[in-house]
Amino acid sequence: MKVETNLKELKKLFSNISKKGELQTHLSLTAFKNSFRILIGDGNAMFEATIPATVYQEGDVVVWCGDFKSIITRFTGNTVIIEKVIGSECARLQFTTENAQSTISYNLDTELVFPSKIKDYFKINGNVLKEALKKVIFVADIKHDRTYGMYCYFKSKPDNTLELVATDGRRIAVTTTNCELLENFEFTIPKKDINTLNKLLSNNEITCSLHEYISDYRGSIKYICFQISNIRLVIRQEEFEYPSYQTVLDDVKPTYYVTVNRKQFYDAMNGALTIQKNQTDIPKVYLTQDDDNKITIKTPEQYYFEANIQAKTIGQPIPLAFNPKYLTEVLNVINSDEITLEIRGSDKSIRLQDANLVYVFMPIRL
Numbered sequence: 001m002k003v004e005t006n007l008k009e010l011k012k013l014f015s016n017i018s019k020k021g022e023l024q025t026h027l028s029l030t031a032f033k034n035s036f037r038i039l040i041g042d043g044n045a046m047f048e049a050t051i052p053a054t055v056y057q058e059g060d061v062v063v064w065c066g067d068f069k070s071i072i073t074r075f076t077g078n079t080v081i082i083e084k085v086i087g088s089e090c091a092r093l094q095f096t097t098e099n100a101q102s103t104i105s106y107n108l109d110t111e112l113v114f115p116s117k118i119k120d121y122f123k124i125n126g127n128v129l130k131e132a133l134k135k136v137i138f139v140a141d142i143k144h145d146r147t148y149g150m151y152c153y154f155k156s157k158p159d160n161t162l163e164l165v166a167t168d169g170r171r172i173a174v175t176t177t178n179c180e181l182l183e184n185f186e187f188t189i190p191k192k193d194i195n196t197l198n199k200l201l202s203n204n205e206i207t208c209s210l211h212e213y214i215s216d217y218r219g220s221i222k223y224i225c226f227q228i229s230n231i232r233l234v235i236r237q238e239e240f241e242y243p244s245y246q247t248v249l250d251d252v253k254p255t256y257y258v259t260v261n262r263k264q265f266y267d268a269m270n271g272a273l274t275i276q277k278n279q280t281d282i283p284k285v286y287l288t289q290d291d292d293n294k295i296t297i298k299t300p301e302q303y304y305f306e307a308n309i310q311a312k313t314i315g316q317p318i319p320l321a322f323n324p325k326y327l328t329e330v331l332n333v334i335n336s337d338e339i340t341l342e343i344r345g346s347d348k349s350i351r352l353q354d355a356n357l358v359y360v361f362m363p364i365r366l
Contacts, residue, residue, distance in 0.1 A: 001059025001084040003031045007077055007097065009051050013038065013231075014069050016047075016199045027065040028112040029082070029093075031055045036082075039112050040065050041234075045193050046223075048114055048232040059084055062112065063093055067104040071095050075102075115211035115223045115234060122162060122208050123180040126201035126228065132164050132177040133194060135333045135357050140191045141168035151188040153242045154208075154224075156181055165245055166191075171326055171361035172245055185210070187224050188242060193235045200228050249358055252351040254342035256315035258287075258295060262339045266331040268297040268307035269324040275305045276324075284364055285324045289317035318343050321364040322350070330359045 025042035036053035039046060061084050072080070077097040085092045085103070092103040133152065142149040153165040162179045165172065189197070211223040211234055223234040269285065276283040276299060286298045292313065299305040320343065331339070334354045342351040346366050352359045 001029070001031045001061055002056040002081065003036050003053045003083075004056070004079055004081045005036050005051060005053035007072070007075060007080045010038075010072050010080065013049050013051070014072060016196065025065055026062055026112055027068050028060065028062045030060040032058050039114060041112055044236045045196075046112070046114065046232075046234045047196070048234075050230050061093060061106045063104055063106040068093075071102050071104065075100055113213065114232075115213035115221070115225075117225065118210045118212050120182045120207055120209045121185045121224075122156065122182055124162065124177070124206050124208070125203065126206050127203050128177055128179075129162075129206055130198055130201040132162070132175050132356075133198060135175040136164045136166040136173040137191060137194050137198075138166075138329045138333070139168055139171055139173045140166040140194075143168065147240070148243060150191055151242075152191065152194050153186070153188050155186040156184045165242070167243075167245070171359070172248055173330070174245065174249065174358045176356050186242070187237055188240075189224065189235055193233070197226055197233055200226075200231055200233065202228075204229055248349065248360055249351070252342055252344055252349050252360065254315075254344050254351065256318045256343040257313060257340055258289075258343065259312040259338055259340040260295070260309050262331055262334060262337055264309050265339065266328060268309060269327040269331070271307065272297060272299045272303075272305050273324040273328055275299060275303045279303075282364070283324050284321055287320040287322070289313060318346055319366065320346055320350070321366050322361070323364065326361045330357075333357070 025040070028039040030037040031053065032055065034052060034055060035050050036055070037048065037050045039048045041047065075095065075097050077099060079097070081096040083094045083096070085094050091106050093106045094103045095101065137152055140149055140152060149168045155163045155165070157163050157176060160178065160181045161176045163174065163176045165174050207227040209225045209227065211225045213221045213223065215221055222237040224237060225232055225234040272285045273283050284300055288296050290296055293310060295309050295311045297307045297309065330352060334357065336354050339352055339354060346363060349360050349362055
């Protein structure tokens with residue numbers, strides 16, 4: 001195998017999978033016709049990209065991803081020649097640019113096989129999907145829920161929309177967005193793979209599909225594939241049933257509504273969070289209504305923070321305590337000038353809705 005390809009294009013690809021734990025295992029290289037295929041994976045997730053190249057000799061090789069990336073990232077120049085060299089003592093992969101040369105060994109027996117496509121699920125604009133993921137993925141956290149907290153849930157809706165859900169066991173975010181629905185579906189994607197996907201999304205069409213790999217030992221293994229231009233990202237599916245979240249959304253049944261300016265409320269929450277950032281206890285704020293047109297936000301007495309905010313309220317006032325982080329994070333993904341807290345009781349779920357977003361979180365017991 002011997003190919004010449006654009007070095008900057010290679011660096012760009014690896015910048016999308018550069019963080020610890022993101023698909024950095026085996027790397028398969030295949031040269032054929034006028035292209036160069038790079039396949040990275042560990043059985044749970046795989047990243048495939050095909051880039052233009054001058055192919056002097058077709059062939060393939062498997063190396064360690066970390067070894068390959070370390071050379072590519074430190075080389076400079078416009079192009080790089082990658083050549084498979086078989087010596088008397090070991091097999092090597094040689095890299096040559098205008099001003100440098102380096103080699104790595106490739107005596108790996110591992111074979112990477114890309115799973116076969118079964119059917120397409122939906123098509124969507126990359127920026128639209130990125131914006132929808134932004135509205136929910138901040139909630140996903142395994143700190144309080146090790147089963148569902150590490151995932152984002154995807155589900156088709158009858159009105160040709162895509163629903164995305166994330167939870168950490170104490171709060172839940174649900175959003176919907178338009179897509180071209182090709183088949184009904186529901187599946188989950190780990191948060192770490194959502195982070196990789198987000199770096200690939202841009203203003204182009206994305207196709208999501210179901211793939212399968214038949215293993216001699218484990219039988220049928222299902223994968224979800226996102227096709228993004230010349231790149232494909234596949235994530236292995238784990239078999240489990242996502243919890244029934246609609247009951248949680250509908251169970252709020254508010255009797256007290258508080259409508260405030262989003263920026264003023266965010267500034268108050270952020271101030272309360274900042275003053276408690278070095279403490280070991282869970283951050284806390286108290287919300288009380290002073291009169292018909294004003295609410296007060298206070299921290300516990302030892303932190304000395306208080307903010308008064310103009311508000312429109314409906315119903316009998318209910319004093320509350322909650323984690324200000326739960327509000328700062330959701331307010332960062334809301335664009336409306338005003339937000340409304342829908343409250344049922346001091347120890348009951350609180351709901352916040354904005355356009356295509358529904359957000360429910362638990363208060364702190366008074």
